[in-house]
Amino acid sequence: MNFEDYNTLLVQEIGNKVGPTAPVITPSASYGYKDAQEAQNIFSGASKLPLYARVGNPTNAKLEAVVTKIENGFGSIATSSGMGAISMVLNAILNCGDEVLCIGGFFGGTYTLVDETLKRFGVKSSFCEVDDFQYIEEKLKSNIKLIIIESVGNPGLRLPDIKKIADKCHEYETIFVIDNTTTPLLVRPLELGADIVVHSSTKNMSGHSASLGGIAVFRAVNNKKDKLLNTKYKDLHKIIEKAGAASLIAICKKRAMRDIGMSANAFGSFLTLLGLETLALRIKRVNESVAKIAKILNEKLPKDISVNHPSLEKSKDFKNYKMFFKDGCGPILTIDCITQNRAFKLLDSLSIVTQTANIGDNRTLALHMKSTIYRDFDGKSRKFLGITDGLIRVSIGLENPDDIIQDFLKASLHV
Numbered sequence: 001m002n003f004e005d006y007n008t009l010l011v012q013e014i015g016n017k018v019g020p021t022a023p024v025i026t027p028s029a030s031y032g033y034k035d036a037q038e039a040q041n042i043f044s045g046a047s048k049l050p051l052y053a054r055v056g057n058p059t060n061a062k063l064e065a066v067v068t069k070i071e072n073g074f075g076s077i078a079t080s081s082g083m084g085a086i087s088m089v090l091n092a093i094l095n096c097g098d099e100v101l102c103i104g105g106f107f108g109g110t111y112t113l114v115d116e117t118l119k120r121f122g123v124k125s126s127f128c129e130v131d132d133f134q135y136i137e138e139k140l141k142s143n144i145k146l147i148i149i150e151s152v153g154n155p156g157l158r159l160p161d162i163k164k165i166a167d168k169c170h171e172y173e174t175i176f177v178i179d180n181t182t183t184p185l186l187v188r189p190l191e192l193g194a195d196i197v198v199h200s201s202t203k204n205m206s207g208h209s210a211s212l213g214g215i216a217v218f219r220a221v222n223n224k225k226d227k228l229l230n231t232k233y234k235d236l237h238k239i240i241e242k243a244g245a246a247s248l249i250a251i252c253k254k255r256a257m258r259d260i261g262m263s264a265n266a267f268g269s270f271l272t273l274l275g276l277e278t279l280a281l282r283i284k285r286v287n288e289s290v291a292k293i294a295k296i297l298n299e300k301l302p303k304d305i306s307v308n309h310p311s312l313e314k315s316k317d318f319k320n321y322k323m324f325f326k327d328g329c330g331p332i333l334t335i336d337c338i339t340q341n342r343a344f345k346l347l348d349s350l351s352i353v354t355q356t357a358n359i360g361d362n363r364t365l366a367l368h369m370k371s372t373i374y375r376d377f378d379g380k381s382r383k384f385l386g387i388t389d390g391l392i393r394v395s396i397g398l399e400n401p402d403d404i405i406q407d408f409l410k411a412s413l414h415v
């Protein structure tokens with residue numbers, strides 16, 4: 001599907017043709033059941049009427065239906081945040097003693113979730129580079145439970161060969177989860193063979209930075225022949241027997257959302273839907289701007305300030321960019337000023353760009369990495385994630401790209 005098709009799909013799906021044209025907000029936490037029989041049917045799943053807002057809500061359902069369409073999935077679950085979606089998926093699938101393999105760079109919260117929080121519950125983790133297929137295969141052979149990657153490692157910007165990793169996961173019957181926050185519409189991981197896609201809808205999907213949210217999108221499960229029927233997932237088999245195609249949704253709701261409660265709220269989902277209406281327009285605009293800004297800043301900034309973006313020929317991932325990310329790889333580029341002091345000077349000399357810890361916003365944002373998101377990380381973890389002393393992450397917005405270029409060029413005179 002191309003951007004023009006998405007423009008039609010998104011506005012058609014999100015509004016209503018009859019009655020209120022904007023999405024309807026249903027803030028109720030509970031829902032009256034008509035009679036005892038209806039209550040039983042709702043709890044058994046035979047009726048799809050709302051049960052209680054912790055496990056679903058009509059406004060969230062609208063958001064879930066739209067995101068399921070754009071990811072070409074079977075169904076979705078909206079959550080309170082991107083970390084809520086990732087926690088839900090990992091909590092639902094992993095048990096004490098299981099191991100998860102994390103490939104490539106990671107958002108700080110995902111890294112600490114795996115490396116600190118899940119570790120406290122006995123879940124083991126390992127990390128490797130996006131192209132270390134020897135290690136990936138070794139790990140898969142050792143019967144790990146799950147692989148997680150980001151479609152574009154943030155902020156290192158390494159680009160994985162998603163299809164190749166998905167094929168390996170199929171060969172070894174292992175669940176493959178992709179965080180597609182950076183590249184909605186640009187990458188459709190389920191079509192490449194992923195099992196679950198997670199997003200922080202706080203970022204590109206909303207764009208307006210008015211709503212924290214997340215969503216997980218699932219493929220259909222074939223309860224006759226599916227990699228989930230592998231004996232290493234035997235604790236899930238009872239749910240799969242009953243839930244069939246919707247098994248991954250049932251697994252996440254019953255084994256995480258119901259008991260932990262990382263549920264989206266109706267008003268948040270409404271705001272996310274408003275952002276989603278213009279997603280395709282914004283993604284096209286931003287990705288064209290990023291490539292232009294990276295190219296010109298790479299040429300014009302002083303040589304001791306380096307620009308990193310996969311669209312630049314010097315990038316390690318230029319080949320994967322050309323092959324797999326034809327319409328761009330999201331809003332991020334990075335600028336390395338070598339030292340923290342110089343990075344601070346550059347940041348504090350910018351007049352248009354906003355300094356904040358967000359990405360995928362309608363405004364251009366920038367942040368020094370080591371002193372903020374990655375401040376608690378040890379040297380080894382920072383090295384793996386590519387967090388150097390002078391690294392600034394920039395997320396390009398909707399402004400005139402020439403204004404952003406001028407803002408950085410002028411600021412560089414003060415470094």
Ligand SMILES: *Cc1c(COP(=O)(O)O)cnc(C)c1O
Pocket residue numbers: 081082083084107109110150154179181182199200201202203212213214359
């Ligand atoms: C921001 C982000 C998250 C976490 O999302 P929240 O909505 O902030 O919880 C996860 N993954 C990536 C790639 C992100 O950028």
